[in-house]
Every structure is written in structure tokens, then in C-alpha cells.
Amino acid sequence: MILTFDMNYQELWENVKCAGIYLPLILLLWSFIYLVNTLSWYIIIRSGGKLGLSFPRLYKFTVTGFALNYVTPVGLMGGEPYRIMELTPYIGVERATSSVILYVMMHIFSHFCFWLSSVMLYVCLYPVGWAMSILLGAITVFCLLIVILFVKGYQHGMAVACIRMGSRLPFLKHRVIRFAEKHHEQLVNIDRQIAFLHQQKKRTFYTALLLEYMARVVSCLEIWLILNVLTTNVSFISCILIAAFSSLLANLLFFMPMQLGGREGGFALAVSGLALSGAYGVYTALITRLREIFWIVIGLVLMKIGNKSDNKSF
Numbered sequence: 126m127i128l129t130f131d132m133n134y135q136e137l138w139e140n141v142k143c144a145g146i147y148l149p150l151i152l153l154l155w156s157f158i159y160l161v162n163t164l165s166w167y168i169i170i171r172s173g174g175k176l177g178l179s180f181p182r183l184y185k186f187t188v189t190g191f192a193l194n195y196v197t198p199v200g201l202m203g204g205e206p207y208r209i210m211e212l213t214p215y216i217g218v219e220r221a222t223s224s225v226i227l228y229v230m231m232h233i234f235s236h237f238c239f240w241l242s243s244v245m246l247y248v249c250l251y252p253v254g255w256a257m258s259i260l261l262g263a264i265t266v267f268c269l270l271i272v273i274l275f276v277k278g279y280q281h282g283m284a285v286a287c288i289r290m291g292s293r294l295p296f297l298k299h300r301v302i303r304f305a306e307k308h309h310e311q312l313v314n315i316d317r318q319i320a321f322l323h324q325q326k327k328r329t330f331y332t333a334l335l336l337e338y339m340a341r342v343v344s345c346l347e348i349w350l351i352l353n354v355l356t357t358n359v360s361f362i363s364c365i366l367i368a369a370f371s372s373l374l375a376n377l378l379f380f381m382p383m384q385l386g387g388r389e390g391g392f393a394l395a396v397s398g399l400a401l402s403g404a405y406g407v408y409t410a411l412i413t414r415l416r417e418i419f420w421i422v423i424g425l426v427l428m429k430i431g432n433k434s435d436n437k438s439f
Contacts, residue, residue, distance in 0.1 A: 147351065147354060148416070151350055152416060152420075154343070154344075154346055154350075155344075155416060155420055159191070159420075160184065161336050161340040161343070162187050162232070162336075162337070162340055163184045163187040164336055165228065165232075165336040165337050165340075166183065166187060166224070168329055168332060168333055169224055169227050169231065169322065169329065169333050170183075170212075170216065170220075170224045172321075172322055172329040173220055173223070173224065173321075173322075174216075174220070176215070176216065177215040177216060178212075178215045185427045186207075186208055187208075188420065188423060188424045188427055189204070189424040189425070189427050190208045191204060191420070191424060192204070192421045192422075192423070192424025192428075193207055193428075195417060196421060205225050205226075205229055207428070208221075208225045208228075212225065223319050227319055227322055228333075231337050232337055233275070234272070234334065234337075235334060235340075235341055236372070237268045237272055237275075238272070238338055239341040239342075240264060240268050241265065241268045241269070241272075243365060243366055243369030243370070244261050244264055246362065246365065247261065247366055248261065250362065278319070279322070279330075280320060280324070341368075345361065345364045345365045345368045346361075346364075347413065348364040348409055348413075349361050351408070351412045351413075352405060352409060355405055355408065367406075367409075371406070
């Protein structure tokens with residue numbers, strides 16, 4: 126892919142070195158983004174009652190959870206079980222599970238809200254041909270369907286529905302059914318706690334959603350900082366569109382660890398769509414990979430520091 130763009134290896138390396146002064150800013154920016162993510166999760170947990178752990182410890186769980194999601198195929202299969210395990214000694218397994226499911230739903234829900242708003246932003250700022258109209262229409266319909274699905278999940282809960290879906294899988298069917306029969310009461314309680322936030326704690330619900338959406342927008346500063354090393358012709362609005370469409374393509378490859386290839390291709394296509402060289406997209410993806418690896422290492426190190434011994438029994 127790099128060979129097909131108008132930027133050779135030497136030029137790419139020179140651009141990476143130019144980003145040296147911006148790289149610490151990018152790393153610091155993501156410490157703030159993780160802080161916003163933690164705050165969103167914190168208010169979700171607090172809505173269910175007293176929280177028996179400090180905010181810095183929850184920040185640790187957040188960073189490590191995202192690190193595990195980055196390196197695990199199918200993403201959420203790594204970080205979310207870890208978060209539940211760590212939270213259980215403090216608030217119990219049912220509340221820990223419901224709070225993690227709620228946060229994951231909020232995190233994913235904000236993704237679709239971000240993509241929908243980016244479609245509207247593109248339509249308002251750029252000419253739309255028939256091919257782009259079809260693409261944007263398909264993205265809009267897809268996102269709206271998922272939003273409706275999430276609204277239903279917030280109203281009635283998701284745990285029982287997920288178990289019901291799992292009971293139809295050929296190789297897992299019998300295990301899932303046995304699990305559902307054994308833990309039926311706990312699953313119903315988890316769904317009740319999920320629905321409670323949307324029905325009774327609407328202020329908390331929308332605050333958490335706004336924080337997650339804000340984290341998406343703030344993360345676009347990373348792209349703006351990187352691209353401004355190469356060119357001054359990129360606005361922050363353009364960076365929002367690049368982030369939206371590249372993340373949409375990358376998330377279609379959710380089953381791959383770190384979305385390898387999808388992220389780079391997504392950046393290249395998104396940048397090319399705004400009349401810039403696709404090589405800028407590859408360069409941007411490379412810098413984001415360096416940031417990603419840095420925070421993965423931090424997250425995995427934090428996983429071994431300051432753990433509560435009680436969680437061994439989970």
C-alpha cells in the first residue's frame with residue numbers, strides 16, 4: 126500500500142521525525158481522553174449506588190481495559206471481562222456486569238452518533254455526487270438501525286437478549302442454555318439495572334453519552350496535530366470527517382487485533398476523499414499506531430499494579 130502512494134520510505138521516515146515535537150502532545154491528549162471515558166463510566170456506576178473505589182483506580186481499569194481491547198481479536202472479548210473481574214470485589218458481580226455492559230453500550234452508541242453527525246457535516250460542507258449519496262445513505266440507514274437497536278436495549282436490557290442470541294449458535298448452544306438456566310435471576314437483575322439508568326436516571330444517561338461523544342470529537346485533535354506537520358490546508362472539521370470515516374472502515378474489521386490494515390486503509394481513503402494525498406493517511410495511521418502501542422504498554426503494566434487480592438476468587 127505504501128509503494129502505491131506518492132511518498133517513499135525515506136520521505137515517510139522524515140515525516141515521522143518531524144512529528145517528534147507533537148508526539149508528546151498526542152500522548153498527553155489521550156491521557157485526557159481516557160480521563161473523559163473514565164468519568165463517563167464513573168457516573169454510570171455511581172447511578173447504581175455507592176462506589177467503593179477511587180477515581181484513579183477506575184482510571185487504571187479504563188486504560189487497561191482499552192489496552193486489552195486493542196490487542197484482542199473481536200475487541201470487547203478482552204477488556205470488558207477484565208473490567209468486570211476488577212470491579213466485582215467492590216460492588217458485586219451483578220452491578221459490575223451491568224455497569225460494564227452499560228458503559229460498553231454507551232461507548233458504542235456514541236460511535237454511531239458520531240458517524241451520523243459526520244454524515245450531516247459532510248453533506249453540509251462538500252458537494253455530494255450520486256456515488257457518494259449512495260454511500261452516505263447506506264451509512265445513515267445502517268447507523269439508524271443500530272441506534273434503534275440500542276434504544277431497545279436501554280429500555281429492556283441486553284443481557285437476556287444476548288444470551289438468547291447465543292443459544293442459537295451451533296457450537297455454544299447447550300453451554301449457553303445451561304448458563305442461562307443457572308443464572309437466570311442474575312441476568313434479569315442485570316437487565317433491570319440497565320433499564321433503570323435510561324428510565325429513571327435520564328440526566329446521568331445523557332451526561333455519560335455526551336462525555337463519550339465529546340471524547341470522540343477531542344480525539345480528532347490527534348489527526349489535526351499530525352496532518353499539520355505535513356500541510357496547513359487541513360481544518361479541524363476535515364479531521365473530524367477523516368476520523369469518522371476511517372474509524373467506520375476500521376471497525377468493520379473488528380475481528381482483527383488492533384484492526385491491522387483496516388485503520389491504515391481507512392485513513393488513506395478518508396484523506397484521499399478530501400483531495401489530499403493518500404500517503405498522508407498512511408503517515409497519520411503510523412503515528413496513531415505509535416501512540417496506540419505506547420498506551421497498550423502502559424495499560425498492560427497497570428494491570429499488574431495495585432490489584433485487590435479479592436478479585437482472584439471471581
